[in-house]
Amino acid sequence: AQTVTQSQPEMSVQEAETVTLSCTYDTSESDYYLFWYKQPPSRQMILVIRQEAYKQQNATENRFSVNFQKAAKSFSLKISDSQLGDAAMYFCAYRSLETSGSRLTFGEGTQLTVNP
Amino acid sequence: DSGVTQTPKHLITATGQRVTLRCSPRSGDLSVYWYQQSLDQGLQFLIQYYNGEERAKGNILERFSAQQFPDLHSELNLSSLELGDSALYFCASSVGRLNTGELFFGEGSRLTVL
Numbered sequence: 325a326q327t328v329t330q331s332q333p334e335m336s337v338q339e340a341e342t343v344t345l346s347c348t349y350d351t352s353e354s355d356y357y358l359f360w361y362k363q364p365p366s367r368q369m370i371l372v373i374r375q376e377a378y379k380q381q382n383a384t385e386n387r388f389s390v391n392f393q394k395a396a397k398s399f400s401l402k403i404s405d406s407q408l409g410d411a412a413m414y415f416c417a418y419r420s421l422e423t424s425g426s427r428l429t430f431g432e433g434t435q436l437t438v439n440p
Numbered sequence: 441d442s443g444v445t446q447t448p449k450h451l452i453t454a455t456g457q458r459v460t461l462r463c464s465p466r467s468g469d470l471s472v473y474w475y476q477q478s479l480d481q482g483l484q485f486l487i488q489y490y491n492g493e494e495r496a497k498g499n500i501l502e503r504f505s506a507q508q509f510p511d512l513h514s515e516l517n518l519s520s521l522e523l524g525d526s527a528l529y530f531c532a533s534s535v536g537r538l539n540t541g542e543l544f545f546g547e548g549s550r551l552t553v554l
Contacts, residue, residue: 357541357542359542361545366547367477367528367547367548367550368442368545368547368548369483369530369532369545371542374541374542415482415483419542419543426496427473427485427488427496427498428473428483428485428532428542428543429485430482430483431482432481432482433481433482
């Protein structure tokens with residue numbers, strides 16, 4: 325079974341600065357997706373960014389980018405020019421492509437605080 | 441708006457009672473997933489349905505059951521409720537068998553058991 329580990333329960337960053345959230349995962353599969361979801365105080369789950377494992381190029385969405393290291397099974401999220409609205413719980417998630425229609429497996433989350 | 445609708449948004453009930461949570465997936469999505477999020481914890485997978493049939497089971501208690509109807513909406517039934525069942529219950533949907541993208545989440549149903 326796949327597992328996802330987020331070793332930073334809490335992180336903080338100054339507004340306009342850059343922060344990196346860490347995620348590692350364990351799998352024997354070669355085809356999969358990785359995601360970062362954001363959960364603000366409203367508790368809504370919002371997709372931030374996704375990465376297909378077969379793509380070598382790291383995904384980027386505006387101020388959000390990932391550092392995907394497949395061999396190391398590492399998938400970190402970098403938030404540039406942090407804004408107050410970025411404050412949320414961030415979850416890393418894994419989805420198998422080798423099992424059709426499979427579930428998402430989530431890490432335990434990292435609570436990000438943005439200081440003005 | 442993800443297109444996934446969950447009702448009710450909030451529910452308060454007593455121990456020993458039974459409740460039903462409802463989920464309408466995005467139009468065209470065949471798969472429905474249920475997750476439980478207890479206070480300050482991650483999301484735990486409960487169960488998945490695909491086009492009316494159970495596809496996968498996670499850490500779902502025997503007191504809990506679910507089903508997906510012909511119109512693809514799903515219900516999660518929680519019975520003999522205990523204090524520890526208080527949580528946020530998410531429903532998510534995806535296209536289905538060949539879908540390789542993300543899951544789309546509803547806003548959740550917050551259950552409080554007193």
